[in-house]
Amino acid sequence: MAELMKGMKRTGRLTDFSQDNIGEQVTVMGWVRKRRDLGGVIFIDLKDISGILQIVFKKELNEELFEKAETLRNEYVIAVKGLIIKRDEETINPNLTTGYIEVVASELRILSEAKTPPIDMEENSKTNELMRLKYRYLDLRRQTMQDILLLRHRIYKITRNFFDENGFYEIETPMLTKSTPEGARDYLVPSRVNQGTFYALPQSPQIFKQLLMLSGFDRYMQVVRCFRDEDLRANRQPEFTQIDLEMSFVDVDDVIEVNERYLKKLFKDTKNIDIALPIKRMTYKEAMERFGSDKPDTRFGIEIVDLSSAVKDCGFQVFTGAIKNGGSVRAINAKGCGKIFSRRDIDSLGDYTKLFGSKGMAWIQVEQDNLKSAITKFLSEEEIKTILDLMDAAPGDLICFIADADEKVFNILGTLRLEIARRTNLLDGNEEMNLLWVTEFPLLEYDEEQKRFSAKHHPFTSPMDEDLSLIDTDPGKVRAKAYDIVLNGEELGGGSIRIYDQEVQRKMFSLLGFTDEDAQERFGFLIDALKYGTPPHGGLAYGLDRLVMSLAGTDNIRDVIAFPKIQNASCPLSSAPSIVDKKQLDDLGIELKKD
């Protein structure tokens, strides 16, 4: 039976004490993390959220107490009264704040015993992740996990304080709501009171935050849970957290300005990193042309070069064919890789590009006085020289070519560029934090299959003022007031200025192929709302989990969530989702489908 804490009061957390407290009587509580018996002396590493404090039991001082201390096992929860003394010189641990002191115990209560943990509790636990998630409450006792969740707590705080100080109001939006038009699948919640109808859990509070602007709230922010019923890829969770913002009477620069100050503050206060402002901006077009990605990792070069005009008349059918079909020939220079990569390595790179739809990768290996390549025979000396010049080629380099439709070329070379960086460990030890705004996204994407446009961002995204007239004449060319913030090749967040003009909104819906009825059915209450005086407004949403990952330096999303789900959207700890009583389903007027 556990002993009662009755009458005992903790003096403080374990690392509240230091050399300054030597000679003081204290009461401390925590988990036994380690016990060492050295003859007549027992040392305990006592652990709480703050860290470790050393407790000493000495047989010569109190034999009964000593014997009780001998029964202590790892993870027992104990309360100890004792005297803080200075450690012997040779046992000082300068790495701990409490490393100079220890508590000589005069009283011990075993508040809770513990079975042997079924998982390895060391910082670098050897237990597989599934087991650790099943015993998450033990896994979370590791300092590394606690540090991440404490960092997450600080991120909430810095975020909320910053936006409060900048005139944003935190307002809660509904969780039981109607489908939002984000494309992904909704989680549905059957209604019992109105049988046959369903709520949807929000994919984002998009419509509600726009309504709040229409309501005059001027600046809104919320740290908010969102839901997407997707087939989980790695680093996706069915429920995730957004830092969601919206502002009235603003244009692109206003949203960017306040968010830059936020990011500067966040990086400074969490990692002591100074972000230089303004953060670099790059248009979508430039990002695609140089890096083959709308979230380019700008920590390294290997940029894409357009060789189309250099090879447009060459003898290599693959190149000229692509150009004739309206595509292009582009290449990257994998600096030094000509020396490092074997022929087999290069072939494997070519195979890799095929995963992303390439029909083949041409290449030139540049040697001191020689070029190795299967394509040089189709090129004139002049053409080769131009290519080498344009690619800034030097001996040891490897030039990789893709010829295809532009979009494909960008995508393939953009991916290849990252793969080469990975294979050459180019970023090992790189601690840069390269923030980048990508701007001027296309408003629309043309869906070849459905033969119609779809919204690149969402249907409420505003065209750029300069491109307004193109809506009627060449909608595919219209650029949007949309922007993403990218960190080291990962999208931290994105947003846009919204349409506040009913006429433009109507055109947008018509471009997207919505009839008035469709639009009314799907977004009716927002469309109605636009009629009663709408301020220009726009916003942004950060993926909080991703942001914490970046700042915590982990690439596992489950490390930054206290109780995460695994790939099949289940929770190994609670076993959710689970079977429910038939009566519960009856109440809801639903039943399982028989096949």
Next chain:
Amino acid sequence: MAELMKGMKRTGRLTDFSQDNIGEQVTVMGWVRKRRDLGGVIFIDLKDISGILQIVFKKELNEELFEKAETLRNEYVIAVKGLIIKRDEETINPNLTTGYIEVVASELRILSEAKTPPIDMEENSKTNELMRLKYRYLDLRRQTMQDILLLRHRIYKITRNFFDENGFYEIETPMLTKSTPEGARDYLVPSRVNQGTFYALPQSPQIFKQLLMLSGFDRYMQVVRCFRDEDLRANRQPEFTQIDLEMSFVDVDDVIEVNERYLKKLFKDTKNIDIALPIKRMTYKEAMERFGSDKPDTRFGIEIVDLSSAVKDCGFQVFTGAIKNGGSVRAINAKGCGKIFSRRDIDSLGDYTKLFGSKGMAWIQVEQDNLKSAITKFLSEEEIKTILDLMDAAPGDLICFIADADEKVFNILGTLRLEIARRTNLLDGNEEMNLLWVTEFPLLEYDEEQKRFSAKHHPFTSPMDEDLSLIDTDPGKVRAKAYDIVLNGEELGGGSIRIYDQEVQRKMFSLLGFTDEDAQERFGFLIDALKYGTPPHGGLAYGLDRLVMSLAGTDNIRDVIAFPKIQNASCPLSSAPSIVDKKQLDDLGIELKKD
């Protein structure tokens, strides 16, 4: 077509300006709230989240501009450039921060036109609530609504900062989880990936916050959405917000102490009200005996008095019978009501008690030299005198008696006491904030129908140390380490110290009639977790919506939620819940039940 904001930048919010800014050129934006035409001058009340600023258009200055201003209607969104000048003395409005100034317009852009609002937009809107909720985005433009949501924002901020400063960490718990054992109905979410299984939306994060304590997080807080699929009573919402707390290594006094400092801070910083600490405490027993309620409104007397010994031998069968059956006879003195209430009023009070299960209310009307009553004839003079003494009766008073089982007597007189206060407007103009801790709740309630105990709070609530031995001998007598915080008769929050001893937890489950299997099935992962070293812990949860209501001085819960649901759990704005595509149900492997 709306005009573009392009190039225009807001100088500030409307009430950022005052006499200090006279002579400055500014750009301001907002909604037209009122337009007055006085011959060659048009005055506009421009409104934003901060308040009102007066704009002036003068025909003599710019005729074209003046004509444009003549087209302005209420709720148009406009941008104005102009000069801040001092108002004419006679037009000064000292009630507004901007009441001494106005902006003489030199440029006007109509950013958005507006149809005539379908609801009355005055502060005391005459439109019925359902319509206002349908057009919530217009309803929220009223200053009173904005003030409440801005207060709510400040409450979040004060709350989070306070608990952060006191060592609490905000940690998010899952929304897609397993049923919690709170008794009420869960909202279910069908799983697509694991067809036939369901998530439940949390009724509270109870189990997860306890697990966080077991994980060593020491102090946790979260402002968290919770869900209950109940038949909605007034002032209930299917989704509601809790301020949820949990602390390790604490007993009752520790939880109370930190929360008292929180409440003091909250009331001071929002309402400038000084709460005297410590807040009064009252045991559950005393609260029931004196006020007939576990959330007594202590702003007024009319306390319950036990008359059982005074009437135990009297000639009134109803009284003696109740006492013989183990019940009691108790009364309240409605001071002065003997004079105010007619015979019909008194009968109506009697009828009112029947709604709460009374078999009848006896009463004595005390007049100067006379008693009016139907029961005095059954009482001796001695008995009458004792009653009048005990009731502190004076001419004009009305004494109301209930004789029944104790629980019923408390409930009926407790309710009657509130009703009398309402009918006599006793609390009109009363601005007291009477905070009260109610403590020492019973651990268990006996369910006569099911012939077994159920948990008064929840199955993890710890017995009081003093009563531990009663668990085996007289469980109905065991008091719990449970506490509620009550404000003016409303429960703001409640909590308890939890069981941290596996043995006690096992006994508790067995008292509640759970087999080991039941317990394992329902709370398995928490029971398992208790085996690996559990710190003493406890916590509290506030109903945030209720807290905001108290501080905002409204008794309508929909006033404190941006997008609330109505009684049938639907949202008049979004029309959620709604019918979904059959395809969506197919994906989930469910179908609507045919009857």
